[in-house]
Amino acid sequence: MPIRIFVPLDSAARAVGADETAAAIQQEAARRGEPVELVRNGSRGMFWLEPLVEVQTGAARIAYGPVGAGDVASLFDAGFLHGGAHELAQGPTEELPYLRDQQRLTFARVGVIAPLSLAEYQAQHGYAGLRRALTLPPEAIVDEVSAAGLRGRGGAAFPTGIKWRTVAQAEADQKYILCNADEGDSGTFSDRMVMEGDPFMLLEGMTIAAIAVGATRGYIYVRSEYPQALAILREAATLAARAGLLGDDILGSGRSFHLEVRQAAGSYVCGEETAMMESLEGKRGIVRAKPPLPALSGLYGKPSVVNNVISLASVPRILANGATAYAAHGSGRSRGTLPIQLGGNIRRGGLVERAFGVTLRELLYDYGGGSASGRPIRAVQVGGPLGAYLTEAQFDLPLDYEAFAAADAVLGHGGVVVFDDTVDMLQQARHAMAFCAAESCGKCTPCRIGSTRGVELIDQLRAGEATAAPRLRELCAIMRKASMCAMGGMTPYPVLSALDHFPEDFATGACPAVAQGEAR
Amino acid sequence: MEPVLNTQNTQESVAIDRILENHCQQAGALLPILHAIQDAFGHIPDSAVARIAGALNQSCAEIHGVISFYQHFRSEPAARHTVHVCQAEACQARGGRELTAHAERVLGCKLHEHSPDRAFGLEAVHCLGLCASGPAIQLDDRQHARVDPARLDQLLHQAREA
Numbered sequence A: 001m002p003i004r005i006f007v008p009l010d011s012a013a014r015a016v017g018a019d020e021t022a023a024a025i026q027q028e029a030a031r032r033g034e035p036v037e038l039v040r041n042g043s044r045g046m047f048w049l050e051p052l053v054e055v056q057t058g059a060a061r062i063a064y065g066p067v068g069a070g071d072v073a074s075l076f077d078a079g080f081l082h083g084g085a086h087e088l089a090q091g092p093t094e095e096l097p098y099l100r101d102q103q104r105l106t107f108a109r110v111g112v113i114a115p116l117s118l119a120e121y122q123a124q125h126g127y128a129g130l131r132r133a134l135t136l137p138p139e140a141i142v143d144e145v146s147a148a149g150l151r152g153r154g155g156a157a158f159p160t161g162i163k164w165r166t167v168a169q170a171e172a173d174q175k176y177i178l179c180n181a182d183e184g185d186s187g188t189f190s191d192r193m194v195m196e197g198d199p200f201m202l203l204e205g206m207t208i209a210a211i212a213v214g215a216t217r218g219y220i221y222v223r224s225e226y227p228q229a230l231a232i233l234r235e236a237a238t239l240a241a242r243a244g245l246l247g248d249d250i251l252g253s254g255r256s257f258h259l260e261v262r263q264a265a266g267s268y269v270c271g272e273e274t275a276m277m278e279s280l281e282g283k284r285g286i287v288r289a290k291p292p293l294p295a296l297s298g299l300y301g302k303p304s305v306v307n308n309v310i311s312l313a314s315v316p317r318i319l320a321n322g323a324t325a326y327a328a329h330g331s332g333r334s335r336g337t338l339p340i341q342l343g344g345n346i347r348r349g350g351l352v353e354r355a356f357g358v359t360l361r362e363l364l365y366d367y368g369g370g371s372a373s374g375r376p377i378r379a380v381q382v383g384g385p386l387g388a389y390l391t392e393a394q395f396d397l398p399l400d401y402e403a404f405a406a407a408d409a410v411l412g413h414g415g416v417v418v419f420d421d422t423v424d425m426l427q428q429a430r431h432a433m434a435f436c437a438a439e440s441c442g443k444c445t446p447c448r449i450g451s452t453r454g455v456e457l458i459d460q461l462r463a464g465e466a467t468a469a470p471r472l473r474e475l476c477a478i479m480r481k482a483s484m485c486a487m488g489g490m491t492p493y494p495v496l497s498a499l500d501h502f503p504e505d506f507a508t509g510a511c512p513a514v515a516q517g518e519a520r
Numbered sequence B: 001m002e003p004v005l006n007t008q009n010t011q012e013s014v015a016i017d018r019i020l021e022n023h024c025q026q027a028g029a030l031l032p033i034l035h036a037i038q039d040a041f042g043h044i045p046d047s048a049v050a051r052i053a054g055a056l057n058q059s060c061a062e063i064h065g066v067i068s069f070y071q072h073f074r075s076e077p078a079a080r081h082t083v084h085v086c087q088a089e090a091c092q093a094r095g096g097r098e099l100t101a102h103a104e105r106v107l108g109c110k111l112h113e114h115s116p117d118r119a120f121g122l123e124a125v126h127c128l129g130l131c132a133s134g135p136a137i138q139l140d141d142r143q144h145a146r147v148d149p150a151r152l153d154q155l156l157h158q159a160r161e162a
């Protein structure tokens, strides 16, 4: 029996040399006449250890990392094929505290299975949710998702069950399931990890949604920065269709669901659901006025479910194991788990799936191990480029939608970006305004013009004009109130939080070491 | 190398026709068409715009409007290699700004420009999803993480030699 060796194909592993490591392992095994079976899996989400090589020894998988191509010969010398000791040896993967102390529901299979193996997916509870859904009346599927307390993971945290019910009850000759895989928020990569590491889970979730609301067509809108996710999803869709899990007469049920995987084209605002629909229709990504709700008049004016990748990927398990098991996790009105993405200046960055309620401090220090630079952590941006910057004094906040809202912050898609004490918060505030100016769809004035004014005001602050501060606050108040969507409406979060929590960086004459203007 | 382009080029013309034909039944076909054309030619040649407009029964202005809205699409041929450097927050926290400044220095151009010898175009990208291993870049179709200035020099050198 050849020994199974796992080397991730996840983009973040490949970006640090996983392909070269995999090739070196195969060459070395051939040279030594050792029969091995090399499996390309998703990532376990411990990126400081990538490329993370695992060897199957009996029941356990033993982890080695980070393994560069140059380490491979010495690993063979050390007998790593049988779990031999080596300075890169980390022990059994599942026992690594970072992984062991998580509640991996949605990410249970990511990094474990070969992403495009339908057999492995099904052997690990895959398609159990769809099979159960096909035995239920459609309303009961919606009830199950509602009872689980699932809220949208794309940012707005809207109850998924309510959205589905609206679409289910709408009368129309055509309905759509739209998966928002634009994952534009910087500091986030959980959608990417799912699409690359467990694509059938997403397809299954969309198919369940389709059956629940009576939709027969669907799209996955994947950002163009994720070429591998796109390719894997397309392949998975082909395989699923061939196995009777997509297309006409799914599993002999008489139900159909046709899915197309679409490539986006590098526009942040196209992650906004109505701009995404415009883009899918072949137009510029200009935000539509609401109402009408997409649930009633969405793609081509038809009732459409729009959900984030993680929202949809959470559904198969809810259907397979029941709403109660899912809702048992969480805190307050935030039920279930959140795949948190630890990035930026953090020693152990990666994917931490935990029930809502975990604190930032646990994430930053217990999981993350503090900053990568070894310097004190000064600021943390949670929830993407439109999320607030938080300070040390707020690190005991539990990750919970309501607790964050009460602190004038957002959880968004669960990105946590860490900065050490060299950060210049005025520069970060300026970046937020400049980003809004660059990505605004241009439909409304507070966002289109306001963001450009905001950049100017921050430049005036840097130049020492103290009167710019109240004008900046006034501008933020207008953007917040009068913008048509969260692009302009939330840009004030990073700006005002920087101003409020780090006033010293905005003080007249403040001139930190890294104060090169960001005139790009 | 990209194929040499001119309107008379029948190969190009045939390829565009084939793409339009492949997508003519598809709802909302414009983005898929633009992707297919850019994948084939490296950019969207002007000669393609009128043909797309004709096939979709839209005006050239509408097609141009869509092309210019999306950062991914380009109307001009790219440099021989393209380097995208992540400008987003998680990479900023790991020295992304310094890496960008270094790239500008060694390539002799600013972001959104190309090096004087046209060997490299330098572009901004807002997050590649490699945020736990910043700073991140994409060089042609390969992504690289944990890229410090020395590593960038090495990658640029390899691309130049290749």
Ligand SMILES: Cc1cc2nc3c(=O)[nH]c(=O)nc-3n(C[C@H](O)[C@H](O)[C@H](O)COP(=O)(O)O)c2cc1C
Binding pocket: A151, A152, A153, A154, A155, A156, A157, A158, A160, A180, A181, A182, A183, A184, A185, A268, A269, A270, A271, A272, A273, A274, A306, A307, A308, A309, A311, A312, A485, A486, A487
């Ligand atoms: C500017 C902007 C960008 C957005 N980008 C994304 C995105 O990349 N992915 C996403 O799922 N939702 C994004 N959203 C939120 C969507 O509009 C929408 O709320 C979401 O896709 C609904 O799915 P959910 O209920 O499952 O979260 C964005 C919103 C705005 C205003």
Ligand code: SF4
Binding pocket: A269, A287, A439, A440, A441, A442, A443, A444, A445, A447, A448, A483, A484, A485, A486, A487, A488, A489
């Ligand atoms: S807030 Fe900005 S992105 Fe949103 S609709 Fe207005 S201009 Fe467009």
Ligand code: FES
Binding pocket: A186, A187, A188, B086, B087, B088, B089, B090, B091, B092, B126, B127, B128, B129, B130, B131, B134, B136
């Ligand atoms: S912020 Fe640079 S890769 Fe995500």
